[in-house]
Amino acid sequence: MAEPLITREGATPVIQLKGRWTIENLVQLQKESHILRSAEGVPVTLDGAEIQQMDTNGAWLLYQARAALQERGKQVEIRGLPTKFTHLLELVSKRLDQLERPSPPPKQNIFEQIGRALAVQTKDILGLLNFMGEATMAFLRSLANPRRIRWRMLGKILEDTGVKALGIVGLLSFLLGIVIAYQGGVQLMTYGANIFIVELVTITMLRELAPLITAIIIAGRTGSAYTAEIGTMRVTEEIDALQTLGIGPFDLLVLPKVLGLMLALPLLTVFADVLGIFGGMVMASTVLDVSFFDFLQRVPQSVGLTHYVVGIAKAPAFAIIISMVGCYQGFQVSGGADSVGRQTTVSVVQSIFLVIVADAAFSIVFSWMGI
Amino acid sequence: MSHTPTPTPDSDIIIDIKGLKSAFGSVVIHEGLDLQVRRGEIVGIVGGSGTGKTVLLRQITLLTEPAGGSIRLFGEEIVGISQTAANRLRRRFGMMFQQGALFSSLTVGENVAVPLREHTRLPGRLIEEICLLKVLLSGLPADATHKLPKQLSGGMLKRAAVARALALDPALIFLDEPSSGLDPISAASLDDLILQLRESLGLTFVMVSHDLDSLWRITDRVAFLGDKKIVELANMQELSQSSHPLIREYFSNPRARAAKERA
Numbered sequence: 361m362a363e364p365l366i367t368r369e370g371a372t373p374v375i376q377l378k379g380r381w382t383i384e385n386l387v388q389l390q391k392e393s394h395i396l397r398s399a400e401g402v403p404v405t406l407d408g409a410e411i412q413q414m415d416t417n418g419a420w421l422l423y424q425a426r427a428a429l430q431e432r433g434k435q436v437e438i439r440g441l442p443t444k445f446t447h448l449l450e451l452v453s454k455r456l457d458q459l460e461r462p463s464p465p466p467k468q469n470i471f472e473q474i475g476r477a478l479a480v481q482t483k484d485i486l487g488l489l490n491f492m493g494e495a496t497m498a499f500l501r502s503l504a505n506p507r508r509i510r511w512r513m514l515g516k517i518l519e520d521t522g523v524k525a526l527g528i529v530g531l532l533s534f535l536l537g538i539v540i541a542y543q544g545g546v547q548l549m550t551y552g553a554n555i556f557i558v559e560l561v562t563i564t565m566l567r568e569l570a571p572l573i574t575a576i577i578i579a580g581r582t583g584s585a586y587t588a589e590i591g592t593m594r595v596t597e598e599i600d601a602l603q604t605l606g607i608g609p610f611d612l613l614v615l616p617k618v619l620g621l622m623l624a625l626p627l628l629t630v631f632a633d634v635l636g637i638f639g640g641m642v643m644a645s646t647v648l649d650v651s652f653f654d655f656l657q658r659v660p661q662s663v664g665l666t667h668y669v670v671g672i673a674k675a676p677a678f679a680i681i682i683s684m685v686g687c688y689q690g691f692q693v694s695g696g697a698d699s700v701g702r703q704t705t706v707s708v709v710q711s712i713f714l715v716i717v718a719d720a721a722f723s724i725v726f727s728w729m730g731i
Numbered sequence: 732m733s734h735t736p737t738p739t740p741d742s743d744i745i746i747d748i749k750g751l752k753s754a755f756g757s758v759v760i761h762e763g764l765d766l767q768v769r770r771g772e773i774v775g776i777v778g779g780s781g782t783g784k785t786v787l788l789r790q791i792t793l794l795t796e797p798a799g800g801s802i803r804l805f806g807e808e809i810v811g812i813s814q815t816a817a818n819r820l821r822r823r824f825g826m827m828f829q830q831g832a833l834f835s836s837l838t839v840g841e842n843v844a845v846p847l848r849e850h851t852r853l854p855g856r857l858i859e860e861i862c863l864l865k866v867l868l869s870g871l872p873a874d875a876t877h878k879l880p881k882q883l884s885g886g887m888l889k890r891a892a893v894a895r896a897l898a899l900d901p902a903l904i905f906l907d908e909p910s911s912g913l914d915p916i917s918a919a920s921l922d923d924l925i926l927q928l929r930e931s932l933g934l935t936f937v938m939v940s941h942d943l944d945s946l947w948r949i950t951d952r953v954a955f956l957g958d959k960k961i962v963e964l965a966n967m968q969e970l971s972q973s974s975h976p977l978i979r980e981y982f983s984n985p986r987a988r989a990a991k992e993r994a
Contacts, residue, residue, distance in 0.1 A: 387853060696835030696880065
């Protein structure tokens with residue numbers, strides 16, 4: 361332990377304050393401050409002549425001790441304190457004397473938390489529906505006046521979300537095709553039914569996996585970018601600027617994105633179909649002795665066109681979900697940069713969740729319809 | 732140079748820059764720049780745009796490494812300083828950024844607490860008390876402690892940034908355009924705050940500013956940047972009468988003249 365900073369020598373009622381009353385010694389000062397608080401004497405005399413250094417924290421501690429003594433009805437005299445430290449003490453006293461302690465925000469109990477979370481979620485879903493409605497209206501308005509559609513913007517979006525995503529979508533569906541052919545093929549081989557690998561790979565790829573994997577990749581890649589782009593524009597007040605310039609943010613920012621993705625996602629799905637089946641073919645020929653020729657010859661014989669159409673038909677619906685959620689969450693950004701990050705996370709989680717829910721809904725509807 | 736600084740003892744010189752050189756690629760920003768700041772002074776840095784005011788500030792505050800020369804901060808050389816020594820030095824000064832740079836996910840009180848939690852071992856209760864004190868010292872009402880930066884007005888935001896800069900009781904505070912984006916009343920009350928802190932805590936301030944009213948009112952000396960170095964370091968009165976062409980141009984526009992008349 362370092363030198364004591366607060367001491368009382370023998371029977372003298374004077375308390376000596378010494379050393380460095382700064383933030384480094386604050387813990388020690390606080391430990392020793394009981395000497396001050398329990399001091400006796402009329403008046404209680406504190407000798408500050410030996411204080412070498414004092415910052416606002418030291419002054420705060422001295423103020424607190426004096427206040428505690430005064431509360432006990434003691435008179436306090438501080439003597440010998442160098443002038444500059446007296447000024448400091450006065451400054452701190454002046455600020456703290458006026459203080460009305462702010463009450464910390466009240467804690468919420470569990471029911472209140474659940475209720476609030478529910479209200480927030482409900483508002484979010486209603487907001488999304490409202491947003492989709494507004495976007496539809498904007499779309500109908502621009503159909504009436506097609507010159508208002510931003511074609512250049514649409515082209516740019518097709519390039520960004522479609523062409524530039526080919527690599528990752530292709531690679532992942534190729535790998536997915538390999539995995540399915542291998543896992544399924546091992547089972548088929550034990551029955552000597554190698555040729556059925558064609559149905560297995562083609563139908564799962566066309567109907568389910570290619571649309572789903574494409575939508576999930578695009579939700580992570582493009583949905584998040586939509587949110588971040590619009591969110592950043594909100595933080596920098598660019599959206600407000602557009603409005604004051606008489607340009608509807610829906611026309612410029614939302615419609616091209618939605619339309620662009622509705623075109624790009626089905627095309628990407630076709631690409632994923634091709635690469636996924638190709639992956640299956642590679643695996644079938646190397647492990648199951650089903651040659652490319654046999655494989656391709658069997659596809660039109662045993663796999664109906666409906667599987668392909670059903671898969672592609674789901675893609676525009678997924679595109680609407682991803683782009684609407686992405687744009688909507690972008691508009692939900694408020695305040696600072698941290699909000700952009702938060703909404704982007706929400707956007708990706710929400711759109712992947714909704715895509716899978718929608719896929720399940722499609723399965724139910726198609727099974728009712730018997731396709 | 733018309734102004735010859737009065738000789739001061741070494742211990743009173745808190746910032747000592749000699750022969751500073753900075754460059755981005757082949758573009759030289761400063762060359763042979765000298766500047767001395769004494770303890771307890773309020774020094775302004777002015778100059779046209781692109782003369783490297785903010786670069787200079789970033790170099791003194793250990794954010795950017797200069798290309799050459801020497802900067803002594805509290806008597807310690809910071810060009811080529813080690814990471815540990817730099818971190819030790821960083822606790823001794825505070826910086827207020829132009830936009831406040833408060834952490835937007837934390838309340839004002841938590842913002843002030845960040846350096847205290849990082850650099851001291853004080854118990855949580857004590858840190859809260861000290862944060863409250865710093866918030867009050869910066870002239871904010873006590874209930875601002877629980878507010879998020881986005882709930883504050885521009886003037887309050889700057890005060891909150893000052894409160895965070897004050898957290899560790901530094902002897903030296905840097906201000907980057909403190910009054911930018913503020914209305915005249917908030918700007919004047921920020922000036923009051925700076926003067927008051929200098930008076931009561933004996934702080935030294937170095938500020939980059941374009942606000943001529945505030946320069947006239949609160950600075951002791953002003954360093955005029957131009958031609959890649961400090962053209963002149965003098966008080967505003969002397970500076971406004973300087974014969975140097977760059978400074979004459981700076982002070983000859985109507986806004987500068989109006990500010991001088993008001994001062």
